[in-house]
Amino acid sequence: MTVASKQLESGRHTREGSPWTGLWAVVFKEMADLLTSTRMRILEVLILLTAIGASYAAMTQIRQTIGRDVFLFLKLFTVSQAPIPSFVEFLSILVPLIAISLTFDAINGEFNRRTMSRILSQPIYRDALLFGKFLAAFFTLALVLTVIWLLIIGLGLIGLGVAPGGETVARLLLFLVATIFYGGVWLALAMVFSITFRQPATAAMASLATWLFFLIFWNILAGLLAAIISPVRLGLPQEVLHNAQTQITLARISPTFLYGEILSALLNPAVRSVGLGLLLPFLPQGAIPGSALPLDQSLLLIWPQFTGLIAATILLFALGYVLFQRQEIRA
Amino acid sequence: MSNVVIETHGLTKRYDEVIAVDNLDMTIREGEVFGMLGPNGSGKTTTILMMLGLTEPTAGQVRVLGLDPARQPLSVKARVGYIPDQVGFYDDLTAVENLMYTARLNGIPRKEALSRIEIALQRMGLGEVMSRPVKTYSRGMRQRLAVADVLIKQPQMIIMDEPTQGLDPEGAHEFLNIIRHLKEEGITVMLASHLLHQVQAVCDRVGLFYQGKMGLSGTVDELARQYMKGGYRIELEVLGDRQALEKALRQVHGVTDVAYLGKHRYEVRAQGDLRAEAARAAVLADGRLLSLNVEAPSLDDIYVRYFQEVEHDSSKQAA
Numbered sequence: 001m002t003v004a005s006k007q008l009e010s011g012r013h014t015r016e017g018s019p020w021t022g023l024w025a026v027v028f029k030e031m032a033d034l035l036t037s038t039r040m041r042i043l044e045v046l047i048l049l050t051a052i053g054a055s056y057a058a059m060t061q062i063r064q065t066i067g068r069d070v071f072l073f074l075k076l077f078t079v080s081q082a083p084i085p086s087f088v089e090f091l092s093i094l095v096p097l098i099a100i101s102l103t104f105d106a107i108n109g110e111f112n113r114r115t116m117s118r119i120l121s122q123p124i125y126r127d128a129l130l131f132g133k134f135l136a137a138f139f140t141l142a143l144v145l146t147v148i149w150l151l152i153i154g155l156g157l158i159g160l161g162v163a164p165g166g167e168t169v170a171r172l173l174l175f176l177v178a179t180i181f182y183g184g185v186w187l188a189l190a191m192v193f194s195i196t197f198r199q200p201a202t203a204a205m206a207s208l209a210t211w212l213f214f215l216i217f218w219n220i221l222a223g224l225l226a227a228i229i230s231p232v233r234l235g236l237p238q239e240v241l242h243n244a245q246t247q248i249t250l251a252r253i254s255p256t257f258l259y260g261e262i263l264s265a266l267l268n269p270a271v272r273s274v275g276l277g278l279l280l281p282f283l284p285q286g287a288i289p290g291s292a293l294p295l296d297q298s299l300l301l302i303w304p305q306f307t308g309l310i311a312a313t314i315l316l317f318a319l320g321y322v323l324f325q326r327q328e329i330r331a
Numbered sequence: 332m333s334n335v336v337i338e339t340h341g342l343t344k345r346y347d348e349v350i351a352v353d354n355l356d357m358t359i360r361e362g363e364v365f366g367m368l369g370p371n372g373s374g375k376t377t378t379i380l381m382m383l384g385l386t387e388p389t390a391g392q393v394r395v396l397g398l399d400p401a402r403q404p405l406s407v408k409a410r411v412g413y414i415p416d417q418v419g420f421y422d423d424l425t426a427v428e429n430l431m432y433t434a435r436l437n438g439i440p441r442k443e444a445l446s447r448i449e450i451a452l453q454r455m456g457l458g459e460v461m462s463r464p465v466k467t468y469s470r471g472m473r474q475r476l477a478v479a480d481v482l483i484k485q486p487q488m489i490i491m492d493e494p495t496q497g498l499d500p501e502g503a504h505e506f507l508n509i510i511r512h513l514k515e516e517g518i519t520v521m522l523a524s525h526l527l528h529q530v531q532a533v534c535d536r537v538g539l540f541y542q543g544k545m546g547l548s549g550t551v552d553e554l555a556r557q558y559m560k561g562g563y564r565i566e567l568e569v570l571g572d573r574q575a576l577e578k579a580l581r582q583v584h585g586v587t588d589v590a591y592l593g594k595h596r597y598e599v600r601a602q603g604d605l606r607a608e609a610a611r612a613a614v615l616a617d618g619r620l621l622s623l624n625v626e627a628p629s630l631d632d633i634y635v636r637y638f639q640e641v642e643h644d645s646s647k648q649a650a
Contacts, residue, residue: 017405025435033421114419118480121383121413122436123405328346329385330376 015125022124026132027139034140039101047144050094051151054080054087059159071292073164074171074267076156087152088263092256093215095179098144099186100207102137105200106191107324112200117329130324134191134317141183149176167295174299175266181309182259186211188316195323214254222250255312258305265302269293274301334361336488336519337382341391344377344543351377353543354391359521364514366530367523368634369540375523376416378540379490383413396487409437412481416492418473422466426457426476429465430483437484444483451479455509471502478509488519495529507533531630539634541641547633555628556602564626565599565609566592571618579616583608595621 034040061081062072080086107130110116119129153172157163164172189210193203226247232239251257261274269292293301337359344352352374359365367375380386382395384404393400400407420429427448434444452461455475460468468476474494481489494510495503503526510533513520524530530537531551538548547554569576573591580589580599586609588600599609606625613620626632 014402016403021405022436022438025432029432029435033423113421114415114417115421117385117413117415118418118420118477119436120385121408121411121415122433122484123409123438124436125404329380 017125019125019127020131021128022122023128023132023135026124026129027136030133030136031140034102034136035143040140043098043101043144047094047098047148048151050090051087051148051155053084054090055152055155055159057081057084058086059156062160071168071171071269072160072162073153073156073168074269076152076160077172077175078263078267088267091179092182092259092263095145095183096186096211096215096256099137099141099183100190100204100211102140103133103187103190104194104204104207106133106137107194108198108200108203109194111198120329126325127321130191130321134187134320137187137191138180138184141187142180145176145179145183170295171266171269171298175263178259178262178266178306178309181306181313182255182262184313185255185309185316188313188320192316192320192323195320195327211256214256218254219251219257222247225250252305252308255309258308261305262302262309265298269295269298271298271301274305335359335394336361336396337521338394339378339382339391342378342381342388342393343390344374344381344386345389350543352381352388355543355545357538357545357548359519361519362514362517363535364510364520364522364533366534366537367521367540367545368525368527368530368537368630369523370525370638373540374543375540376492377543379413379492379521379523382490383408383411409484410487412484412486412489414474414477414481414489414491414494416496418477418480420465420473420476420480423464425464426452426461426468426479429476430480433480434483439483447483447485448479451482452476454482455479470497471499471505474498474502474506475509478513486518488521489513491520491522493524494522495524495526503529527630527634537630539637541638542645546637546641551628551630551633554630554633563601563604563628565601565604565606566622566624566626567597567599567609567613568595568621568623569597569613569618570595570621571613571616575616576613576618579612579618580609583612 058076058079061079077087190207193206197203230242230246342355381388384400395407430448538545586601590598
C-alpha cells in the first residue's frame with residue numbers, strides 16, 4: 001500500500017483542512033460591502049436623527065426635573081419627553097430593524113447574483129461562508145451601535161457638563177453588549193430566513209413579521225394563554241401569583257421582553273427585581289424603596305436574560321448552519 | 332499513455348425518487364478537451380458538482396486528480412477551476428476587486444495576486460476595463476472575466492458548464508479560441524453543453540448524456556464509425572434499372588447500406604467519402620447519373636440518432 005492510498009484510507013472519515021479556511025477573506029469582503037451599501041447610509045441618517053432627538057429631549061427633561069443624581073447619565077438613555085420616546089425605546093425598535101436589514105439577503109442574494117457556486121468552488125467550506133457573513137454583519141452591527149453609544153455619551157458630556165462615574169460607565173458598557181446581542185438574535189433570524197426563502201423580499205417580510213409578532217402580539221397572547229393555563233378562579237393570592245408566573249414565563253420567549261428586562265435592571269439601579277416585580281406591586285422584604293442596587297446585584301438579576309439572548313443567537317445560527325449545509329447548490 | 336485526470340466508477344446521485352446520475356463510468360485524460368453533451372436535466376451539472384465536492388454522491392466513486400472530492404474538497408477545488416452555468420459576479424465591484432476576492436479565498440498573497448490578476452485580465456482582453464464595475468460588462472466580457480477568475484488559481488483543469496450559452500456568434504467563436512489556447516497550455520478542459528457544433532469544433536472527445544447515463548463516448552469520428560454504422564451519407568440521383576443499380580452500389584467496397592428514396596434517388600451509407608466509387612459503380616450499371624451529394628457525419632446526426640434510439644427503447648420498455 002502506497003503512502004497516497006494510506007492517506008486516502010485515513011481521509012475517508014475526516015474532511016481535510018480547517019472549516020474556517022477563507023473565513024477572514026469572507027468577513028472583510030462582506031463588511032466592506034455592508035459598510036458601503038446604500039442601506040447603511042439610510043440607517044446612518046436614521047440613527048443620527050434618533051440619537052440627537054432623543055438625547056436632546058432627555059437633556060431638557062433632566063435639567064428641569066432632577067438636580068443631582070448619581071446616575072444622571074443613565075437617565076440620558078431612559079428619560080423621555082412626550083411626544084419623543086426615550087432613547088432605549090427608540091433602540092428596541094431600531095436594533096431589530098438594523099439587524100434584519102444586514103442579513104435578510106445574505107444567502108439568497110448570493111444565489112440570485114449567481115455567485116454562490118463560483119464562491120463555493122473556491123477552496124473553502126460552506127462553514128466559512130456562512131460564519132463569515134454572520135460575523136461581518138455582527139461586527140457591522142457592533143460598530144454602528146458603538147458609534148451611537150459614543151455619540152450619545154458625547155452629547156451628554158457637552159449638554160450636561162457632568163462626567164459619568166465608574167459604575168455608570170460599567171452599566172453603560174453592559175447595556176451596549178446586551179444591545180449588540182439583542183441585535184444578534186435578529187441577525188441570526190434574518191439569516192435563517194435568507195437561507196429558507198429564495199426571494200430576499202420574502203425573507204425580509206418574514207423577519208419583520210416575526211419581530212412585529214414579538215413586539216406587539218406576543219405579550220397579549222401570553223396574557224391570554226396564562227389565563228387558560230393557570231386561571232384565576234377564586235381570586236386567591238396563590239392563584240394570582242401562579243397566573244402571573246405563567247404569563248412572565250411565556251413572555252420571556254420573546255427576545256424583546258428579555259431585552260426590556262435587561263435594560264430596566266441595568267439602566268435603572270433602583271429596580272430590585274425583574275419579571276414578577278414588574279407585574280406585582282410588592283417589594284422584597286427589608287428593602288428600602290428607591291435606593292440603588294450595586295452593579296453586581298443588578299447584573300445578578302438579569303444574568304439569565306443575558307445568557308438567554310446569547311443562547312438564542314447561537315441556537316438560531318446553528319439552525320441556519322444545518323439548513324445551509326443541507327441545501328443544494330444548484331439553483 | 333497520458334495520465335487520468337478524472338475517473339468515476341458507478342457514480343450515482345439520487346434526489347428522493349429521481350435519479351439524476353445513474354451508475355456513471357467515465358474517464359478524462361490529461362490535456363484533452365472533453366465535451367459532455369446532453370439535453371437539460373440529463374445529469375451533466377450534477378456530475379460536475381459531485382466532481383467538485385459541492386454535492387455528495389449517493390453511491391459510487393469519483394477521483395479528480397487522484398483525490399476524493401467528498402473528503403478532500405479543498406485540494407480538489409484549489410486545483411480545478413469551475414465556471415458555472417450563467418456565472419455571476421458582484422456587480423458593484425470592479426473586475427480587479429472581484430478577482431481579488433477569489434485570490435483571497437484561495438489564500439494567494441496580495442502582491443502575487445495583483446500580478447496574476449493583471450496578467451489574467453490582460454490575456455482575456457479586459458485590461459482596458461479592469462477598474463470598471465462589473466455591472467457595465469457585456470455577457471461576453473463576463474464570460475471572459477469568468478475565465479480570468481479561474482486562471483487566478485493557476486488550475487490544472489477547468490470545468491465549464493454551458494460556457495457559450497447566451498453569447499453572440501462572434502463571442503462564442505472567440506470563446507472557443509480561448510478554450511483552444513487553454514488546451515495548448517496543457518490545461519485539461521471539460522465542458523458541458525448542448526450546442527453541438529461548438530462542442531464538435533473544440534472537443535477531442537465527447538460523451539453523450541441521457542437520463543443520468545453516458546450512452547456514448549469517444550472522438551466524433553469514432554462515434555460516427557461505431558454508432559452511425561458508416562457515418563457518411565451519399566445521395567445519388569440516377570436514371571436506370573433500380574435493382575441493378577442497388578446491387579452495383581452495394582458491391583462497392585466500404586458501403587454499409589443502400590436505400591431507395593424514390594424519384595430515382597438512392598441513399599448510400601459508407602464508412603468514408605465514396606462519391607467517386609459510387610458514381611463509377613452507377614455508371615457501369617448503365618445508370619445515367621444526374622446528381623451526387625455527400626454529407627460528412629456531424630455530431631448533430633449522432634446526437635439525434637442516439638436520442639431517437641434511446642427514446643424508442645425506453646418507450647418500448649414502458650409498453
